[in-house]
Amino acid sequence: MAQGPYSEKVMDHFMHPRNMGEIEEPSGVGEVGNPACGDVMRLYLKIENGTIIDAKFKTFGCGAAIASSSMTTELIKGKSIDEALAISNVAVAEALGGLPPAKQHCSVLAEEALRAALEDYKKKQQAGG
């Protein structure tokens, strides 16, 4: 059910976060945010043959931050890297049925976490040859 300014979808993902946890030996990890701002998001990716086959997250933050993390993992699973890179914060917010104006930054953070994780993956690829 919706609660306060949060949509039903946001509350659903807040109460039942999808893909919460860690991935052992991830292909890429991205951590963004700052505890002073109240949000820290860490995204783990498992990538095989250019496809994201698994995604998990750990987030310290408000309801919108947790829901945005959870939704992002759902949106990117099974997607190619290019498809994932095309996912914007607006898409995350839309998939959640909208976020309150003061919480838009949570979806931005999710997009940044995704980009950071993919960046980490590329670095690892290059380092590994």
Next chain:
Amino acid sequence: MRPYFSEFFGNPSSILIEEGAEPRKAMDEARLKVSRLINAETDEVIFTGSATESNNLAIKGLALANRNRGNRILFSDIEHYSIMHQADSLKSLGFEVDYVRVDPYGLIDMEDLEKKATPGTLLASIMQANLEIGTIEPVREIGLFLKSRGILFHSDGAGAVGQVPVDVKALSVDSMTVSAHQFYGPKGAAALYLKKGVPLRPVVQGGYQETGYRAGTENVPAIVGLGEASRLAGEEMTGRVERLTALGRRLWEGIEQKIDYLHFTGHPTLRLPGHVSFWIEFVEGESLLLWLNLNGIASASGSACASNVLAADETGLKASHVLTAVGVPPEICHGSIAFSLGPENTEAEVDFTLSTLPGIVEKLREMSPLYLKARGGT
């Protein structure tokens, strides 16, 4: 309250009309009840529409009417926004605003107050009790000191009046805010105590209601409710304080026992009865508040996210000034929670909270990358 919406709908200012008589009488009675609660005279009670309005009337009204005393105004670092946010307009009116520090318990730093109470200081505003951290200030000591320096003293009593005994004469305040809904009265009614003889300029100008201090037609039903809440609070004060202190203790001790990485805020004993506030490491306040709420437990959070969730944009997302003032690191302000128990709360509800809270904390910590790091992970 109810008859004053319909049966006695007359305007109390309609002096010569019969319909005005009953509402006028009701307001007189309410004024008497409020004055008894705080040991004031009836003509020292001005009704307003909210505690915010009372604080605005007091600060701007006293400042403007007493310019001959100086142009310096002191606020404590933990005043409510309805005081704090007046600073800009006071400055534009030519006043200087300075701030008095509090110690880590939220108690006024008397040395800092003495240092800042320089000649030319006309007014100081220091609250009685802070609703975010529960601390009750040594208002009497502050009042006597300010009096000795000839500085006017406004005290925001919104958090204290009706919760703990408050005696304006003993406290030596010149003005004090009273808020009805903080002690189970209705929203839309509040009062300002103004000591007899202290000059005050009205802020809301117009007719002659409230002896000219607050123009505008009175919210008679709400004022009747404020009066009745004052009567009940006065009559039940001793029992309420005793019961809420014990319930608060039970919650405090239970939380202390069950949750690690937890830090209480405010003073351990000089605090509002039934008020328990704390912050928990690696747990964000809004998430905690939402989960508590999903379990039927209402609380408040000092988290910027929670308190400003309805803000139009993100500029308001700052850690609470109260928590920052008592030295809580900003990243941790996001994990602060306050419970304030009332006469309706039971031991069983406290125990339910104690049995629910640890599971929520564990769930949120398990999700937190910060907790992972603190536990030696990467």
